[in-house]
Amino acid sequence: MNRFAQLSAALVLGATVLAHAAGRDLVPTSDAQVIVNLPARVPASASTPEAAAIAARQAISLARETADTRYLGRAQAILARWWDQPDAPTELAVLQATVLQSRHAFDAARSVLNQTLKRDANHAQGWLTLATLERVAGNYPAALTACSQVARAGAVLYAAACQLETSSLQGRYDEARRGLDALRLQTPDAATQGWLLSLQAESEERAGRDVQALSDYQTSLALAPDGYTTLAAADLLLRMGRADEAQKMLAGQPNSDAILLRRAHAAKMLNSPSWPSMAKELQDRFVALDKRGDNPATHARELALAHLWLEADGTRALQAAKLNLTLQKEPFDWWLAMASAELAGQPSELERLRQQLAATGLRDARLARWLTKPVL
């Protein structure tokens, strides 16, 4: 067997040399050739808290528009002087929490907010962010408490929307629908109406009223185009088997991991020859993320979806989906874990997930087929 050892060693050594060739060379043909389009410039530093708040918000918005997380790092650099400082102005501490939340560091974001809001309870945005974090963690009673603090800080409309969204997660869909309708009638501006409609669409999806949900998503997008709502609407279309419409919905969106994943899924559903190359690109991105040494849980949702949709590998999908559930527990995350457990043929895992889900009090029609026992 010595020959094998030698062969393996030779193979491994040969591979090492070539394994680092990561980038593909780009040779420009003329000075006029445009190599890259750069996003708007954001000030790299700020001397006053007010200027820092403005610059950090710009950087966060840029991260959101371009789906490029590097701008969250820039926002953190702008906030550096106040980052993790116990006496940071409330505004900047809340922005720190927003950066952390955007980076899926939910626990850290929650702890920053809890400390800050203990000092200064009169910050509506802080409470609103906290409510979102509690909802993501599946702590609906805590989310409702935070929503009521939003009202106390004076942002009545946001407080009501916060409370209605949480109620809907607990299964009070009709109450949410009536409440959101009423709020929309009180709101003159299109952006806020669009946002309220996107909440309503999500609530309708949880209620199992997919047609109404799709129509609400479409109206919402017509009033206020938004990446998150587009993604949610595309997911609904994919779930309804309308892959070609989902593809159209996603056209023009930045090619983030989440969008690329949906594009590949739609292409696969339509038997388009382009899906394997999309799946490969996604795989390359996962590898790049891993090399960086970031917390693997932060991209476990996309990893699980890739296993589930593109590879139909239930076992690996379940593994990633369970890791993802340690980070976030939105309805979609439960669906992902349970669909993976089902594909993997692991009824015991499904039962365990069912019990965990019951403990949160979440109600969602998409999960109903796995809930043989009524959840009370």
Added chain:
Amino acid sequence: MKSLTTIHFRAIGLAFSLLIGACSGAWAHKASDAYLEFVEAAPPAAIEAHDKANAISVKFSIALRDIDAAIDTLDANNDRSLSWGEIRQNLPAIQSWVEGGLGIDCHQSKMNLNWMFESLEERPDGVYARLNATGNCPGNAAISINYQLMKSIDATHRLLVSGALQGLPIASVMSPDVKNSITVREAGTSNVNSAAQSGWSAFAQFFPEGVHHIATGYDHLAFLLSLLLPIILLQRSKALPAHAPARPGLGALMRTVTGFTIGHSVTLALATFGWIGSPTWVEPAIAISIGVSAWLNLYPVRWVRSDALAMGFGLIHGLGFSSIMREANVSASLLPWALAGFNLGVEAGQLVGVALWCGLQLVLVRSKWYERVVVRGGSWALLLLASFWAIQRTVTS
């Protein structure tokens, strides 16, 4: 109750536009990374061995988006559309910026590296500029890296260090704000830091994975069994013909196992490093390979040699193993170690299986019905099993 100030209202406006997107994973893109690679190019033969040990050659890649944040003049006309002409005119500025922020120390003093632009390169997250530099550092002097680029511009920027020094791999992640200095080689020794250690730990981690994979990979074991069934280790008759080799079946057995090992090792390595994919037909093809091999036991074809068959089908089985390695997402510099551990684990598990079979055969081979029941019956059973797997895997793939 205190009413909201203007800034609060603006903040809420921001909140609602950010909050709803924040948990969607819509920006799971990775943050800003730059790459530093230690290259061990084979120097011309004319250079003495002494100089070879002293030469340091590095490549550095950084995103144009990051250079833009650091060098205001990059987008000279400020139209946010970056042309090659604008980049070309800024090459001296880029080179001196890298010179100032990325230092490699030899013996605690900064080496004189002459950073030169090499090429633009496309990576999954955008276009990068790649620079290279060479320097000299005596074989026994400490080498360390200091990294300050993007400091105070991007708090999550990282430098991923890879490559090898004196044949030993280097793997590290640096941060300009938190971990901006690392020692890659200690003074007075040729010890390259940390990586060799973690290389072995990657090996140790993946060896049992390999054993586990083969022990639970019934299809691979079934294939091996189908190849080994007709090989008789010892003749029943004690009186061997004079011209027969001393141990008639052992050579064939070793050649066959060797062939299978070579075949699957090659494709496992190729697929692990991403040079070839693992298409969906692999799983059904593995089942078919068992069926073909069992069929040939029942109806032998003279010119088909079992070792060649083992090697050819081994190529397909290697693709089957590779999914584990690709999923494992091991960092590139540790991948060879992990692969070596996994592959040798597979071989070890395989050898245990072969040894068990040999022992069993030595007992069974004495019976008169060995050929009829074990070889032919076993082959028919494997053929049936393979057909079942082939159908099942075609339907579900």
